[in-house]
Amino acid sequence: MENKRCFENRYVDYTGALLSGQGNEAIVPIVIASIEKIMKKVPVDSSECDGGLYDGPAGVAYMLYYVSECPLFSKQRDTYLKNAKQIIDVSVKYVDREQDKNLRVAFLLGGAGIYAVATMVYKAMGFSDFVKPLTKFRNLWEVCAPISFLECGSDELFVGRTGYLCAALLLKQRGTIAFCALSSHCVCVSVCARLCVPVFVCPCAYMCPFAGAAHGLSSILQMLLSYQEVLSAGEKELVWQSVDFLMNQEQSCNWPAELGSIIQRENELVHWCHGAPGVAYLFAKAYLVNKRPQYLDTCIRSGELVWQKGLLKKGRGICHGVAGSAYVFLLLYRLTGNSKYIYRAGCSFIDVLHRTCVLMYPLFEGLSGTVCFLVDLLHPDKSEFPLFSVFV
Numbered sequence: 001m002e003n004k005r006c007f008e009n010r011y012v013d014y015t016g017a018l019l020s021g022q023g024n025e026a027i028v029p030i031v032i033a034s035i036e037k038i039m040k041k042v043p044v045d046s047s048e049c050d051g052g053l054y055d056g057p058a059g060v061a062y063m064l065y066y067v068s069e070c071p072l073f074s075k076q077r078d079t080y081l082k083n084a085k086q087i088i089d090v091s092v093k094y095v096d097r098e099q100d101k102n103l104r105v106a107f108l109l110g111g112a113g114i115y116a117v118a119t120m121v122y123k124a125m126g127f128s129d130f131v132k133p134l135t136k137f138r139n140l141w142e143v144c145a146p147i148s149f150l151e152c153g154s155d156e157l158f159v160g161r162t163g164y165l166c167a168a169l170l171l172k173q174r175g176t177i178a179f180c181a182l183s184s185h186c187v188c189v190s191v192c193a194r195l196c197v198p199v200f201v202c203p204c205a206y207m208c209p210f211a212g213a214a215h216g217l218s219s220i221l222q223m224l225l226s227y228q229e230v231l232s233a234g235e236k237e238l239v240w241q242s243v244d245f246l247m248n249q250e251q252s253c254n255w256p257a258e259l260g261s262i263i264q265r266e267n268e269l270v271h272w273c274h275g276a277p278g279v280a281y282l283f284a285k286a287y288l289v290n291k292r293p294q295y296l297d298t299c300i301r302s303g304e305l306v307w308q309k310g311l312l313k314k315g316r317g318i319c320h321g322v323a324g325s326a327y328v329f330l331l332l333y334r335l336t337g338n339s340k341y342i343y344r345a346g347c348s349f350i351d352v353l354h355r356t357c358v359l360m361y362p363l364f365e366g367l368s369g370t371v372c373f374l375v376d377l378l379h380p381d382k383s384e385f386p387l388f389s390v391f392v
């Protein structure tokens with residue numbers, strides 16, 4: 001049955017050559033021009049700082065930082081970092097004033113992500129006062145350690161503990177934080193405490209009703225696999241059982257948005273936020289940790305689904321748009337070294353270019369995430385979904 005959410009893929013599959021127009025000389029100017037457009041749109045005062053890294057100005061600061069790290073943009077580096085600092089400083093001030101400490105601890109929608117990105121930007125600029133936002137970030141772990149610190153979503157990525165762990169991982173990746181084993185352990189223990197029996201009996205009764213990366217079980221487990229060193233043997237066992245449970249929820253290369261529900265093919269979601277293009281990161285991480293081929297096979301099947309149905313009608317972004325789905329090809333390239341995946345990512349890039357849509361600047365729903373994707377096409381061996389690496 002035809003899917004209403006995607007275009008039919010009109011590209012021929014890889015036959016041994018990449019697309020013309022997929023090289024640096026084509027992509028670098030597009031990145032520079034896109035950043036100019038974004039800078040005209042993004043507010044640089046505190047009037048519109050809502051949305052955090054997900055759809056606020058702070059996400060633009062991350063994108064500028066990310067581009068500035070790529071040697072192909074060494075000429076633009078200082079300007080991009082200066083702009084990133086200007087934007088993130090305003091967001092830090094805004095979130096410092098936030099009275100609700102639960103909102104301060106949120107990764108993609110609140111303070112934790114903003115403090116983490118401020119730390120990264122300051123460090124890249126050589127400022128020693130990167131310790132200020134870093135200290136604010138560190139102090140937040142106690143807020144999210146209590147088991148039910150939020151009424152809803154205590155464990156998920158956007159506002160819950162998984163997000164906090166994800167932000168700490170970003171800082172660790174950049175050598176900015178040797179995250180205290182005690183605090184990461186306390187946070188992980190709370191997640192594991194909720195990862196208990198009901199999932200195997202009735203997924204609906206589980207701590208989290210969703211399967212996908214944005215709010216669901218897959219990113220929760222992915223983070224726990226990233227913090228194996230602080231888990232007990234019993235907790236690790238529970239995590240691996242849950243990974244296999246989720247693997248068995250696959251329905252023809254995809255996962256339903258809600259655990260336990262049946263996918264209706266004509267309305268199937270093939271998004272990073274809900275569906276295989278996001279769940280694939282969990283199985284990539286599982287494969288990187290224990291090399292069991294079934295995890296890699298699951299990722300590869302996710303990639304096949306994206307190739308069939310990943311050219312989405314909803315837009316260019318990374319949350320539920322083309323670039324977000326296409327990131328799975330870059331992930332598969334890093335896992336397998338097969339150039340077919342760079343070719344497929346390139347087809348998605350062409351598709352992204354031909355979209356005429358209203359310019360939105362945010363990282364997850366707008367052009368900033370697309371810019372990160374284009375930069376990753378320039379160095380696929382270093383590519384990673386923004387703020388969501390499995391290679392740490």
Ligand SMILES: [Zn+2]
Pocket residue numbers: 214271272273274319320
């Ligand atoms: Zn989405």
